[in-house]
Amino acid sequence: MSLTNNTVNIPFIDFSEQYQTIKDEVLSGLQAVFEKGNFILGQEEKDFEAQFAQYCEAKYAVGVNSGTDALYLALASLDIDVGDEVIIPTFTFIATALCVSYTGATPVFVDIEDKTYNIDPKKLEEAITDKTKVIMPVHIYGQPSNMGEIKAIAKARGIKVVEDAAQAHGSSYQGERVGSLGDISCFSFYPTKSLGAFGDGGIVVTNNQDVFEKVQMLRDYGRKGRYDHKVKGYNSRLDTVQAVVLSAKLKHLDQWNKMRNEHAAYYCELLKDVDAVICPQIQEDRTHVFQTFAVRVQNRDKVIEQMKEKGVGCLIHYPIPLHLQEAYKDAGYKQGDFPVAEKIANEVLSLPMFPHMKKEQIEYASQSLKEIINT
Numbered sequence: 001m002s003l004t005n006n007t008v009n010i011p012f013i014d015f016s017e018q019y020q021t022i023k024d025e026v027l028s029g030l031q032a033v034f035e036k037g038n039f040i041l042g043q044e045e046k047d048f049e050a051q052f053a054q055y056c057e058a059k060y061a062v063g064v065n066s067g068t069d070a071l072y073l074a075l076a077s078l079d080i081d082v083g084d085e086v087i088i089p090t091f092t093f094i095a096t097a098l099c100v101s102y103t104g105a106t107p108v109f110v111d112i113e114d115k116t117y118n119i120d121p122k123k124l125e126e127a128i129t130d131k132t133k134v135i136m137p138v139h140i141y142g143q144p145s146n147m148g149e150i151k152a153i154a155k156a157r158g159i160k161v162v163e164d165a166a167q168a169h170g171s172s173y174q175g176e177r178v179g180s181l182g183d184i185s186c187f188s189f190y191p192t193k194s195l196g197a198f199g200d201g202g203i204v205v206t207n208n209q210d211v212f213e214k215v216q217m218l219r220d221y222g223r224k225g226r227y228d229h230k231v232k233g234y235n236s237r238l239d240t241v242q243a244v245v246l247s248a249k250l251k252h253l254d255q256w257n258k259m260r261n262e263h264a265a266y267y268c269e270l271l272k273d274v275d276a277v278i279c280p281q282i283q284e285d286r287t288h289v290f291q292t293f294a295v296r297v298q299n300r301d302k303v304i305e306q307m308k309e310k311g312v313g314c315l316i317h318y319p320i321p322l323h324l325q326e327a328y329k330d331a332g333y334k335q336g337d338f339p340v341a342e343k344i345a346n347e348v349l350s351l352p353m354f355p356h357m358k359k360e361q362i363e364y365a366s367q368s369l370k371e372i373i374n375t
């Protein structure tokens, strides 16, 4: 592969080879659902909930329509309402804040750590008020937040912890799986997540039986019996066809996460002499699943343009911290409020990452980045 050959195309994500490894199981499972017609909350959906709860080392799981709904229904199950505050990191995907807004509560933003890009536990105290009901850490890119410190602060004040684990299926903190680290954990199965459906999907995981029963009602019109409605619920269920896909994929998830880790290590090895590129650091007490592999560079917007010219698909996760988003301008934050997040948002560059990447693709992407940085 020549570095001036503009026919090179390294996609940011390519799941076509991954599909081949699950194709037979997916197609036969889908055919069975199509023949039975059990599209809504069929047995396959219930089976997947049990499998995913077990995978997370938790007692219960409830499949829902999306990761956003998982977060929203988790907060709703805790009766979060107008006048309450929910603390979230400002450096995340906007859904983390939207689900808070849906409840009528106020998202309160907190800055992140320079080394993990996750919410900074040292900055939590100053954000906590009498109205704080929930702290919602996001395990950004697939590396768990500092759950030990976050849980200690929350517990001392009777605040609940809801994990936004939308990017972290399978990672662990001090030997415990994401999904069992908070009071409630929420996952997305958006297709590009490390466990992705063939459409939208999400799941709420918990060890709390009350939360479990409430979310089960909330996702299904608030009903207990067929026409016995206990609360004003929603229509937010995980389709049986998506559960078939997810069950087939879940069996391979640990292997695929391992492949992602190998790719990340190879990238870091190839880029280790380039001082101007900062590679991700995995904290000693956690594992990472590299749903996103983001490095940091200066003049990022110019670098991404040149990477595209060389045929390497790159993205930015995320260019604008939530406190500076137009959608949240009513919250009254301003530039300079969260300096670490603002700096990181200007520097991050997500490189191609998917389990079935080839070594040569990693080599080409790294070499391209090196050349751009050194000229």
Ligand SMILES: *Cc1c(COP(=O)(O)O)cnc(C)c1O
Residues within 6 Å of the ligand: 066, 067, 068, 069, 092, 093, 095, 096, 138, 164, 166, 167, 188, 189, 190, 200, 201, 202
């Ligand atoms: C993807 C994502 C969500 C939302 O999930 P959807 O399934 O797209 O609704 C929420 N939080 C984070 C951190 C995400 O990455």
